[in-house]
Amino acid sequence: MGKKGILVDMYYCTGCHACEIACKQENGFGVGSWGIRINEIITKKPNSDRVHFDYLPYFTPQCNLCAERIATGEDTKPSCVKHCGTACMRYGEIGELAEEMKTKPRAILYSPL
Numbered sequence: 001m002g003k004k005g006i007l008v009d010m011y012y013c014t015g016c017h018a019c020e021i022a023c024k025q026e027n028g029f030g031v032g033s034w035g036i037r038i039n040e041i042i043t044k045k046p047n048s049d050r051v052h053f054d055y056l057p058y059f060t061p062q063c064n065l066c067a068e069r070i071a072t073g074e075d076t077k078p079s080c081v082k083h084c085g086t087a088c089m090r091y092g093e094i095g096e097l098a099e100e101m102k103t104k105p106r107a108i109l110y111s112p113l
């Protein structure tokens with residue numbers, strides 16, 4: 001079986017934080033402990049008073065891709081992927097996700113060691 005990872009299509013991430021909460025509940029992480037964080041980045045548009053919001057997911061070293069959840073067969077998806085508010089996260093083989101990433105203008109691919 002090949003190495004697994006998570007692809008996040010940032011174009012559709014709304015910053016809803018459902019992935020953060022799902023991860024905390026799955027892993028019992030307390031205050032200050034996270035498997036994933038969503039960073040909000042606000043940039044001002046050139047020659048305009050309007051601003052643009054970007055949401056950048058960061059997987060912390062605590063993320064193990066929900067190894068236990070997957071190993072026990074409780075689910076085929078990590079908790080964050082299952083509860084993503086816009087279904088913009090995908091779990092699978094790194095090679096397949098890398099191929100899919102080529103079609104997406106704004107995406108990140110994560111895989112722990």
Ligand code: SF4
Nearest residue numbers: 023035063066078080
């Ligand atoms: S894969 Fe599991 S451990 Fe990693 S961020 Fe998602 S819910 Fe948390």
Ligand code: SF4
Nearest residue numbers: 013016017019084085
């Ligand atoms: S649950 Fe999905 S849409 Fe919501 S912040 Fe996380 S990655 Fe973005």
